[in-house]
Structure formats: C-alpha cells, structure tokens
Amino acid sequence: MRAAEPLAAFPQAVRDEVARARRIVADLHAELPRYELVVWTAGNVSQRVPNPDVPDGSADLFVIKPSGVSYDDLTPESMVVCTLDGELLDGALSPSSDTAAHAYTYRHMPHVGGVVHTHSTYATAWAARGEEIPCVLTMMADEFGGPVPVGPFAIIGDDSIGRGIVETLSGSRSPAVLMKNHGPFTIGADARAAVKAAVMCEEVARTVHISRQLGDPAPIAQAHIDSLYDRYQNVYGK
Numbered sequence: 001m002r003a004a005e006p007l008a009a010f011p012q013a014v015r016d017e018v019a020r021a022r023r024i025v026a027d028l029h030a031e032l033p034r035y036e037l038v039v040w041t042a043g044n045v046s047q048r049v050p051n052p053d054v055p056d057g058s059a060d061l062f063v064i065k066p067s068g069v070s071y072d073d074l075t076p077e078s079m080v081v082c083t084l085d086g087e088l089l090d091g092a093l094s095p096s097s098d099t100a101a102h103a104y105t106y107r108h109m110p111h112v113g114g115v116v117h118t119h120s121t122y123a124t125a126w127a128a129r130g131e132e133i134p135c136v137l138t139m140m141a142d143e144f145g146g147p148v149p150v151g152p153f154a155i156i157g158d159d160s161i162g163r164g165i166v167e168t169l170s171g172s173r174s175p176a177v178l179m180k181n182h183g184p185f186t187i188g189a190d191a192r193a194a195v196k197a198a199v200m201c202e203e204v205a206r207t208v209h210i211s212r213q214l215g216d217p218a219p220i221a222q223a224h225i226d227s228l229y230d231r232y233q234n235v236y237g238k
Contacts, residue, residue: 104162
C-alpha cells in the first residue's frame with residue numbers, strides 16, 4: 001500500500017472541500033448527543049470528499065472524528081482527513097477507531113457520501129439480540145423501505161465491520177444496519193443524511209420496542225411498504 005500524499009498535494013478544489021467537510025462534520029457531531037444517540041466519546045460521523053481529478057472515486061478522501069475526544073471539544077480543526085485506505089492524511093489527532101469500517105464502506109459503496117455510527121440505546125438493544133427491527137410503521141416504510149437489517153458480529157480494528165455493513169446493505173433499501181452485539185451504522189448521500197438515518201433508526205427502534213410490550217405489532221403488507229417508500233423517496237418534499 002503506497003504512502004498517502006500530503007493534503008497539500010491535492011488540487012485546491014479538493015482542499016477547499018476538505019475545509020467545508022470539516023465544518024459540516026464538526027457541526028453534525030453536536031446532533032448525536034442532542035438526540036441522545038451517544039455517551040462520553042463514543043460514536044462518529046464522516047463525510048466523503050470527492051476528488052474530481054479521479055472520476056472513479058479511488059482517490060476520494062473522507063473527514064472523520066478523531067478518537068477519544070469529548071464532543072464539547074470537537075472543532076473543524078480537530079477533524080481528521082483520511083484516504084479510502086483508512087490512512088491518516090491530515091490532522092493532529094488519531095482517527096476514530098471505526099475509521100477502517102468507514103473507509104471500507106466508502107470504497108465499496110461509491111454512492112455513499114456519509115457514514116455514522118452510534119451506540120443509541122434502543123437500536124443497540126435490538127443489535128444485542130441480533131434481531132432486525134420489523135417494518136410495522138409507515139415511518140419505517142418511508143425511511144427504510146422495509147425492516148432495519150442485522151449485520152454479522154465483527155471485531156473492531158480491521159475492515160471486518162465494513163465488510164458486514166456493505167454485505168448487509170448492498171441488498172437492502174435500508175440506510176441503517178444493526179451490527180450484531182455492537183450497534184447501528186447508517187449511510188447516506190452525505191453526512192447529514194446519514195445522521196438523519198441514525199436519528200430515525202433510534203426512533204423506530206424505541207417505538208417498535210414499546211409496541212411489543214403491549215402486544216404483537218401489526219405488519220404492513222409489502223405492497224403498501226413499496227408504495228410508501230416510493231412516494232416518500234420520489235415525491236414527498238420535492
């Protein structure tokens with residue numbers, strides 16, 4: 001694996017986009033504690049930075065939270081920049097411990113522009129059970145196009161988690177996956193979309209959990225799920 005070039009070697013347009021992504025990612029991290037999706041320093045948000053000089057995406061970068069830094073102390077300058085191999089390209093701090101998972105996801109899902117990981121309570125409780133969240137709410141049909149699937153158990157430290165994310169979501173309309181015994185990862189066209197998916201994942205995880213305390217949730221017919229998903233994704237808000 002070749003050594004990463006310094007950020008200064010990239011075109012000015014890329015460096016400008018890195019600066020913009022640093023601001024966006026720093027701001028979006030404030031949404032995680034706001035919606036009670038993380039505790040202490042857990043969780044991370046990243047955003048892809050395309051390199052227009054290499055259209056196949058192989059030279060893209062991404063901006064991600066540094067490891068072990070309090071949310072109150074995060075600034076645009078503290079965000080780190082990595083290559084799609086997960087190598088640190090720019091930044092004074094160490095990248096998140098989940099960097100390899102983000103990098104693998106970006107490499108193998110070119111349409112993904114943002115990745116988020118949280119340990120939100122209800123979604124992580126479903127992950128601890130290794131059980132998908134069934135699609136029993138119109139909100140789920142809208143946002144996820146079906147159930148929120150479960151990904152395989154994987155150890156932190158290499159790209160095993162990334163492989164599980166890609167394998168699970170490649171065959172799903174869901175932007176969220178519950179990695180077994182770990183927690184939710186979400187994807188989106190950009191980091192904001194991935195954060196929204198993380199917020200909605202926790203909301204439906206909580207609501208469906210509560211509904212199961214009252215009895216068996218009523219399923220939604222697949223035809224209705226498909227119709228709701230199509231309307232929400234292609235008509236609503238356009």
